[in-house]
Amino acid sequence: MRKLLIPAVVAGAAAFGLLGTAAAQEAVAPVASDASVYVFNTTLFLISGMVVMFMAAGFCMLEVGLVRSKNAATICVKNIALYSIAGIMVWLLGYNLIYGVSEGGLFGKIGVWGADDSDALGTGYAASSDWYFQMVFVATAASIVSGTVAERIKLFPFLIFVAVLTGVIYPIQASWEWGGGYLDARWSFSDFAGSTLVHSTGGWAALAGAIVLGARKGKYEGGQVSPMPGSSLPLATLGTFILWLGWFGFNGGSQLALGSISDAQSVANIFVNTNMAACAGVVTALILTQLRFGKVDLTIVLNGAIGGLVAITAEPLTPSIGQAVLIGAVGGVIVTFAIPLLDKLKIDDVVGAIPAHLFCGIWGTLIVPWTNSDANFVGQLVGVVMIGVFVFVVSFALWTLLKVTMGIRASEDVENLGLDKSELGLEAYPEFAS
Amino acid sequence: MRKLLIPAVVAGAAAFGLLGTAAAQEAVAPVASDASVYVFNTTLFLISGMVVMFMAAGFCMLEVGLVRSKNAATICVKNIALYSIAGIMVWLLGYNLIYGVSEGGLFGKIGVWGADDSDALGTGYAASSDWYFQMVFVATAASIVSGTVAERIKLFPFLIFVAVLTGVIYPIQASWEWGGGYLDARWSFSDFAGSTLVHSTGGWAALAGAIVLGARKGKYEGGQVSPMPGSSLPLATLGTFILWLGWFGFNGGSQLALGSISDAQSVANIFVNTNMAACAGVVTALILTQLRFGKVDLTIVLNGAIGGLVAITAEPLTPSIGQAVLIGAVGGVIVTFAIPLLDKLKIDDVVGAIPAHLFCGIWGTLIVPWTNSDANFVGQLVGVVMIGVFVFVVSFALWTLLKVTMGIRASEDVENLGLDKSELGLEAYPEFAS
Amino acid sequence: MRKLLIPAVVAGAAAFGLLGTAAAQEAVAPVASDASVYVFNTTLFLISGMVVMFMAAGFCMLEVGLVRSKNAATICVKNIALYSIAGIMVWLLGYNLIYGVSEGGLFGKIGVWGADDSDALGTGYAASSDWYFQMVFVATAASIVSGTVAERIKLFPFLIFVAVLTGVIYPIQASWEWGGGYLDARWSFSDFAGSTLVHSTGGWAALAGAIVLGARKGKYEGGQVSPMPGSSLPLATLGTFILWLGWFGFNGGSQLALGSISDAQSVANIFVNTNMAACAGVVTALILTQLRFGKVDLTIVLNGAIGGLVAITAEPLTPSIGQAVLIGAVGGVIVTFAIPLLDKLKIDDVVGAIPAHLFCGIWGTLIVPWTNSDANFVGQLVGVVMIGVFVFVVSFALWTLLKVTMGIRASEDVENLGLDKSELGLEAYPEFAS
Amino acid sequence: MKFIIAVIKPQKLDEVRQALTGLGVEGMTVTEVKGFGRQKGHTEVYRGAEYKVDFMPKVKLEVAANDDQVTAIVDAIRNAAQTGRIGDGKVFVLGLEDIVRVRTGETGAAAI
Amino acid sequence: MKFIIAVIKPQKLDEVRQALTGLGVEGMTVTEVKGFGRQKGHTEVYRGAEYKVDFMPKVKLEVAANDDQVTAIVDAIRNAAQTGRIGDGKVFVLGLEDIVRVRTGETGAAAI
Amino acid sequence: MKFIIAVIKPQKLDEVRQALTGLGVEGMTVTEVKGFGRQKGHTEVYRGAEYKVDFMPKVKLEVAANDDQVTAIVDAIRNAAQTGRIGDGKVFVLGLEDIVRVRTGETGAAAI
Numbered sequence A, B, C: 001m002r003k004l005l006i007p008a009v010v011a012g013a014a015a016f017g018l019l020g021t022a023a024a025q026e027a028v029a030p031v032a033s034d035a036s037v038y039v040f041n042t043t044l045f046l047i048s049g050m051v052v053m054f055m056a057a058g059f060c061m062l063e064v065g066l067v068r069s070k071n072a073a074t075i076c077v078k079n080i081a082l083y084s085i086a087g088i089m090v091w092l093l094g095y096n097l098i099y100g101v102s103e104g105g106l107f108g109k110i111g112v113w114g115a116d117d118s119d120a121l122g123t124g125y126a127a128s129s130d131w132y133f134q135m136v137f138v139a140t141a142a143s144i145v146s147g148t149v150a151e152r153i154k155l156f157p158f159l160i161f162v163a164v165l166t167g168v169i170y171p172i173q174a175s176w177e178w179g180g181g182y183l184d185a186r187w188s189f190s191d192f193a194g195s196t197l198v199h200s201t202g203g204w205a206a207l208a209g210a211i212v213l214g215a216r217k218g219k220y221e222g223g224q225v226s227p228m229p230g231s232s233l234p235l236a237t238l239g240t241f242i243l244w245l246g247w248f249g250f251n252g253g254s255q256l257a258l259g260s261i262s263d264a265q266s267v268a269n270i271f272v273n274t275n276m277a278a279c280a281g282v283v284t285a286l287i288l289t290q291l292r293f294g295k296v297d298l299t300i301v302l303n304g305a306i307g308g309l310v311a312i313t314a315e316p317l318t319p320s321i322g323q324a325v326l327i328g329a330v331g332g333v334i335v336t337f338a339i340p341l342l343d344k345l346k347i348d349d350v351v352g353a354i355p356a357h358l359f360c361g362i363w364g365t366l367i368v369p370w371t372n373s374d375a376n377f378v379g380q381l382v383g384v385v386m387i388g389v390f391v392f393v394v395s396f397a398l399w400t401l402l403k404v405t406m407g408i409r410a411s412e413d414v415e416n417l418g419l420d421k422s423e424l425g426l427e428a429y430p431e432f433a434s
Numbered sequence D, E, F: 001m002k003f004i005i006a007v008i009k010p011q012k013l014d015e016v017r018q019a020l021t022g023l024g025v026e027g028m029t030v031t032e033v034k035g036f037g038r039q040k041g042h043t044e045v046y047r048g049a050e051y052k053v054d055f056m057p058k059v060k061l062e063v064a065a066n067d068d069q070v071t072a073i074v075d076a077i078r079n080a081a082q083t084g085r086i087g088d089g090k091v092f093v094l095g096l097e098d099i100v101r102v103r104t105g106e107t108g109a110a111a112i
């Protein structure tokens, strides 16, 4: 059987004696009914949201695989807790801060969110499906922070930070763009799926945390960098594959509509560009680590996939495949060089979230004008800087506040013994690990 | 770019010079064509079914992570086998027992199922898509049992129990409600997605098994409880995330229709409530374990997520988000207190399936009238009791029968050495474990 | 609540006072608008493509679980790299080689692919969605090879082979059938979703590799077979579940259309048959290993699931459930007997890819005429042989070329120490493994 | 002083530890080991191929003790570790010239 | 010649190794062990059930040395491994009758 | 009687075991250990940072034997474990005062 649609349809139709009706279709006008458009849009949000939700598992596995086993259970607690807290905070505060903002405004409404489907056809999708989709994005930003500050941060201060990040910090900056606020109205800033709004935001918060928190004990002692190898690279790889999968929903769903032929084409193009950027990130990191270190470094290759994905996230629609490949490849270059660089600066980023999410997020945002004429370099720069300054400064202040009040750093003994045994009183792998 | 639908659509449409047609849509009546409705409904079943099917992997990982490594491979065999057996039994017997029941009846038809799409528009979905969706639900109930009786049950007796559970026990009680039988007709019992029909049913069967089987050797010796820590909490966490993901299909798909604006809204609201109940379960368990035990217990937090999900499953549509959060939070409370309680009763439930699935299932079912006026407390109670008694008694009898005939309990030596080495002759982690 | 559609719809509709419109639907003609059909088809490709993409993770976990830990990280590198390379090669060469072929031709066009949506209604789906769906299929074939040659092949020669396989070998043979080339036009060969085109192709390439490469050191020394147990059977099981999940997209998406009632029914029937064949493969392998070896062998049971899935892939639509069960069961028989057989022939297939993908692929292809009258045995045989000879010969030549030029086999020391430490300079489980 | 090394079956570790604590032994060091001995490993089948499992999992116990305690300790281990079935293990007694307690620097008997 | 066995806290391994290397010790063998001693394990709660952790993770170091080096080595271990807190571990000194270096066949002191 | 401790390269374990069985040795105990010695570890790069791997994976073999067997056993280990390359390992011979077979209570030579 030819694996092309038309014959298949005919065959299929014929098999059910529907050939007539199938032919009859030609008559119908090429627009879907409003009801269908509504359902398509809602379905896009729900299915995309599901795979983005699953990214929480991806981040968890990536982190759990890249930390030492004595801290693996704590990573699990942090990741399932942060996703849960994000959901609650976006409900209580976040959503209305993002979308309650006035045109060109800087600060949205304060208030609990509730679904309003009164003007169904007006909005064109179920309110809850949109909320769900936005919520999982917020959770993503929190996951990014978790990886960077792993293996030395205390559980509860971290969770408090997550609550503020997901309930206030992320929503405020997101409102400037996705809420139609200042950056959107004044600078026609463009960030399709969130290279800056989601990934850099997570990255800036992570960077602030890494600085306030300091490096893991022994990481930079004796003026040299002591690697602390991840305890399960297979789980880290699984996590990366899950993230890759989720990214189709992350970028594809950000088209926000699926009900028309043009929207369907856009979503499809986004899928392809998203995939190709990741492929390029992987291959680039693979070749570069071989050339630079004489050996392929799996962990950097995994970061390369994420770097490519983050880079394409600001504009996955307008690039040609070739351009997407290039944008992703640069992402691979960035992670390969930025990871050792951070170590030189004694910034201890356990999973490489800062290079992959922050640096590649900036790169992806700044390159948008190359393929999308609606965006301009100045506007992009303003957006990157304004959001960066806001998120970094507020996060830094918050981390510092937590540090001086309750303390954010686990004691040296706790760090030696591992957070699992000391904070949770259990072991992630009681029968195996050293 | 504003991240709101309308502008996006316009932009998209404009970009493809379809603005006219896009506008034209306003004219069309807001109902989808029957064909579209049919495809939407079928797609809902298929996609929901896929993620529910994936829950089999989630249960497998959760269990494999919570047992000792010497029994991990056996858990894998059990989980992939039980899913397979469920599929075959639902085909041979189950489906027609559920849906062959007469209005208000107690016992359906005996007979192999085959797809009948003769009256396509009448049913409104592809017969096979519905069968697929129902089948994966049955498998879920079997997975629940597996976790409770782990680490000491013999493989084949367990698989025989699964065959009867999925082919006969589950279908009979499900027919009373979802088949439009006795409980539905006589008591207007309401269980939207199966807190009682699926989760409590699995839980009752598990409880009967745990009693007949007895506790793992050494678990309750010397009048004290000896914990047997799970061998891989990261895998247990992964499993929980997979279950959470699957639950969107589990509850969302149970709307059974997606073809209209109202159905799309319902599915979306279900997604949000399902998610929020789980979030609440996690946060509640996290705080309670910290308060009660002085340390956050990851394994109970994971149970908390499931407890919240099970609790909302009986009615994920009508609650407001606030109500959903409360319903899920109580789920978190239940698991935190019920887990040690079962140990006091010397009921050895390896993964905590009884608190999470049985107790939270009862809670979720009884609270339905709070948010859904079509249900009443008496009816709910009758359903819970009637199904509970039926499933528990029959399961208890079956376990006992298996015990006296072929024996269900592995010998003490086998238990010492681990089921993997003795029953399968291999090790789950030959290079690591002790 | 009855869990049947109609009442649910009414209820739902009623709840939103849409009963009128819901009833009104009856009036509408039972065909979807072209726009809806277009979106449905595109969505089918995208969602199916996503889960098939995720199969890359499934293969990775299956392999990582079945190799010794000292080679696990290398498996991860290979799997994420091969998926990435496949994407790039299908873009640069593959797609146009497959679909640029002339009617009845043998060799397609050379050229980079780019999306062409000019004749949207003509094609009936977004070009990129189709490309995406085809691309992930190609990646699957490459994953198959990886498992067979694991634990002894050098990284870069393998990646070069993958580039040629995905860019040239696979596309050429695929064009003969799915491109409407020679086998399709001349022999009405039928391979619905690729038992031969995807799985046997991967299997033949793997077989050639295994022969040219030779067995792992110590595997067949002293005239006896020395098992080398997989290091993490839970991960291998997870991988199998992921593959099973992906297969619904693999076979279901191959219907290539979802926009009509008949297509929706077809996809649903495919889901059920796909699932039942896998169930049968599992149960058969479980029983047979118990009978033959006196113990259930989890690893063969996992292969049984895959064997059943591969077997049904050539024709998942036309068989009745009973026939699907039989076709899958034979898959389970094949793997159980072929695995030891390959060992007798001293062909070292680390994960059992050759029995599951090659042998079961042949079986599935040859049995098509039993359920599909459009196919005939001769045509099937010609297809199996022609593709087999082509892929095996070209692969064998390529492996040999790589062997004599750069060498494909890791040195004995490297093999002793493990590829991870020697080729990557790291360990997959630095804290656990021996 | 003597350095007593015992190789026993893993499931007997707890009983042995309790027996020794009963004797007033205040410390011991435990290692997971693989044992090869008269208790010939069994044959297993993996993916259809038979193979012999030569090494059995055992636990090694090291206890430093004063000469006067040795017999008591050895007997205690024997009684607690014995199942009567092949593979029960062995106790080895080696001479021990000196002990130092790291924390205090005490040496000899005082450091036990 | 003597065979020195030291049981220390895991996090002290690096310091001890460096101390020994400083003394010119060219080789040692390290094993992960579990220790039972005065440093009573603490109680933990798992899924609501309390239990005592009796065994603490320790590292065992084996060093063969010439008689004249023994005191230096023992002291070096003591100083490097000491935290002053209970559980620091012990050093055992056993007699060693002979050594053979597999690679060369050298025996006695030359093989150390 | 003697207590022979051999530290060898992991991949040599099988050959050594067979060699010893050939001599009629009926039991031995094996432990996975990490070795530090002349065979200096190599430097690795992980995420761009260089680091030295000091410890090499080794296998430790413990065999109790009668005096008359010792030389044969030591030679057998040497021959089987030797690759001629640095890191082949060592054999240590310690005095052994007594053995008890847990199962039977036999002591001395009879318990070997």
Ligand SMILES: Nc1ncnc2c1ncn2[C@@H]1O[C@H](COP(=O)(O)OP(=O)(O)O)[C@@H](O)[C@H]1O
Residues within 6 Å of the ligand: D007, D034, D035, D036, D037, D038, D039, D040, D056, D058, D085, D086, D087, D088, D089, D090, F026, F027, F028, F029, F030, F062, F063, F064, F065, F101, F102, F103, F112
């Ligand atoms: N000569 C020996 N040297 C060192 N360890 C030994 C020796 N003989 C036996 N062992 C250890 O004792 C364990 C039990 O010995 P085995 O001969 O199997 O049973 P039994 O002690 O009951 O005769 C072996 O697995 C091995 O670890």
Ligand SMILES: Nc1ncnc2c1ncn2[C@@H]1O[C@H](COP(=O)(O)OP(=O)(O)O)[C@@H](O)[C@H]1O
Residues within 6 Å of the ligand: D026, D027, D028, D029, D030, D062, D063, D064, D065, D101, D102, D103, D112, E007, E034, E035, E036, E037, E038, E039, E040, E056, E058, E085, E086, E087, E088, E089, E090
């Ligand atoms: N009699 C002994 N024989 C063998 N090992 C011992 C003995 N006593 C202590 N150890 C080892 O030394 C470790 C530390 O001893 P412990 O009594 O806990 O603290 P301290 O040495 O500071 O008194 C123990 O965990 C155990 O591994």
Ligand SMILES: Nc1ncnc2c1ncn2[C@@H]1O[C@H](COP(=O)(O)OP(=O)(O)O)[C@@H](O)[C@H]1O
Residues within 6 Å of the ligand: E026, E027, E028, E029, E030, E062, E063, E064, E065, E101, E102, E103, E112, F007, F034, F035, F036, F037, F038, F039, F040, F056, F058, F085, F086, F087, F088, F089, F090
């Ligand atoms: N003095 C020693 N005490 C204990 N073990 C030692 C000693 N010297 C070497 N070893 C062990 O022997 C192994 C091999 O020794 P090494 O010096 O690396 O090579 P070679 O034995 O060929 O000179 C080391 O890895 C270590 O485990």
